[in-house]
Amino acid sequence: MESCTVQLDEDTGKFITLYLFINVENTEEIRKKLISGELQCCVMKAGLVVDLFQVIVAANKAVVNEKFGKLTTRTIFTEILFNMSLSKNITQSLVKFGIDDKEKNIIVGIIHGSDNTEAMAKDSLAAIKGERVSIGRLKEITDTSVVKKIYKVDESELKVSSLVDCVVSKMNTKDFASY
Amino acid sequence: MHQVRAIARHSGQDTMEIKGFEIVKQGAEARLFKGTYLGRPALIKERFVKKYRHPDLDTLLTKDRTKGEARAIVRAKAAGVKTPALFLVDFDRRRIYMEYINDAITLKDYIDSNISDKENVGCLISFIAEQVGSAVARLHSRNIIHGDLTTSNMLLKNYPVSQRERTGEKDEKNNFEGEIILIDFGLAHVESTAEDKAVDLYVLERALLSAHSEVPSLFPEMLQFYQKFCTSKDKRDVIAKYKEVQARGRKRLMIG
Incomplete structure (x- = not known):
């Protein structure tokens, strides 16, 4: 199945690979494994992602902050969820973008170096009981109206730029602007 | 000791080149580089170190200006004025990564x-x-x-x-x-x-x-x-x- 790999900031030497799953049955289990650290990946609600670029920007900020020793949360994976949120409250951010036990559609993000994708992905992907589908189907899953509400994007803004551009611009200024 | 290290870092930090990017403009306060970032055409605005300033002051001013600029870009966007999308605001490297506007x-x-x-x-x-x-x-x-x-x-x-x-x-x-x-x-x-x-x-x-x-x-x-x-x-x-x-x-x- 089609996945998506993007090179993150050159200076970090990191990459992210993203997978989309639908009809996931064991979210509760996945969540426990994530919290215990058994799964080394980032898992989020697919409905809140308008475009993969949104996740890529959040992940890029996370790896850059990691390089400069400036992570706000404890791991790079929680940092991605925190970066996606406009809130400065860590718990709220993780609850909002991370999975809860009811979640069916999820995006899995794996951070890796230039070579070892498959090995890193294998364990994480094996733990997910659901249907892995093409990344292109994300647009069927995204709940655009909820995304607009969460990121406080109004119509005048959408006249001059795409929703994903509004979202990433706001994400990037959350540390020093209030929304 | 701390201060010595700060000064050493301060003086050796001037980037003239960024891998994969080409310089397009140099102003009084920053250089602009064009390239690809996270798979999209991008522009980097890097505010360079002003050696005549005290390093602490220089860092502070640069940080404040970078913040101000990023904030204004997002506010303008919310006001319904077209501005470049922001890809990363990086205080450590004194850079703003933003969308490069093609065909303009x-x-x-x-x-x-x-x-x-x-x-x-x-x-x-x-x-x-x-x-x-x-x-x-x-x-x-x-x-x-x-x-x-x-x-x-x-x-x-x-x-x-x-x-x-x-x-x-x-x-x-x-x-x-x-x-x-x-x-x-x-x-x-x-x-x-x-x-x-x-x-x-x-x-x-x-x-x-x-x-x-x-x-x-x-x-x-x-x-x-x-x-x-x-x-x-x-x-x-x-x-x-x-x-x-x-x-x-x-x-x-x-x-x-």
């Missing part, structure tokens, strides 16, 4: 090649005046001051190149609304006083006067559209103040 030209180049010394360009002038006037009005309605409104800091996309195109059928493609893009918010700030807005307009007038003196009707027309689109309560005050500023210049009189 500066308003300055557009006016120079399509309006200056040409005949029958009234419609194009009105088009430009409306675009700029309404964009500045939208900024000011949300109390955003750009601080450096010049035709080099405005980009134009999907522009009409002739009279016929402008007056032709207004279908989806020919709808030029929102196609002006404001850039370089390095001097921007949020201020609600009529004085600041008036000075912002005055800076624009002076910029037009020096760069496009052959198109004298441009600014008066812009001002008309500005008044038409400005929704803030202090609109009258701004215009009154503007006349005052025009009479005395940008700097305020300081007596006492």
Whole structure:
């Protein structure tokens, strides 16, 4: 199945690979494994992602902050969820973008170096009981109206730029602007 | 010890090259690099170290200006003015990574090649005046001051190149609304006083006067559209103040 790999900031030497799953049955289990650290990946609600670029920007900020020793949360994976949120409250951010036990559609993000994708992905992907589908189907899953509400994007803004551009611009200024 | 390390880092940090990027412009405060970032065309604005400043002060000033610029870009976007999307704001490397706007030209180049010394360009002038006037009005309605409104800091996309195109059928493609893009918010700030807005307009007038003196009707027309689109309560005050500023210049009189 089609996945998506993007090179993150050159200076970090990191990459992210993203997978989309639908009809996931064991979210509760996945969540426990994530919290215990058994799964080394980032898992989020697919409905809140308008475009993969949104996740890529959040992940890029996370790896850059990691390089400069400036992570706000404890791991790079929680940092991605925190970066996606406009809130400065860590718990709220993780609850909002991370999975809860009811979640069916999820995006899995794996951070890796230039070579070892498959090995890193294998364990994480094996733990997910659901249907892995093409990344292109994300647009069927995204709940655009909820995304607009969460990121406080109004119509005048959408006249001059795409929703994903509004979202990433706001994400990037959350540390020093209030929304 | 701490301070020594800070100074050492400070002096050795000037980037002239960024891998995969080419330098496109160098200003008084920053360099611009063009390339690809996270799979999209990108522009990096890197504020370089000013060696004559105390390192701590330099870091602080750069951080504040980077913050201010990023904040203003996002606010302007929310006000309905087209600005580049932000990909990363990085205080450690003193950079803002943003969207590179493809297929656009500066308003300055557009006016120079399509309006200056040409005949029958009234419609194009009105088009430009409306675009700029309404964009500045939208900024000011949300109390955003750009601080450096010049035709080099405005980009134009999907522009009409002739009279016929402008007056032709207004279908989806020919709808030029929102196609002006404001850039370089390095001097921007949020201020609600009529004085600041008036000075912002005055800076624009002076910029037009020096760069496009052959198109004298441009600014008066812009001002008309500005008044038409400005929704803030202090609109009258701004215009009154503007006349005052025009009479005395940008700097305020300081007596006492």
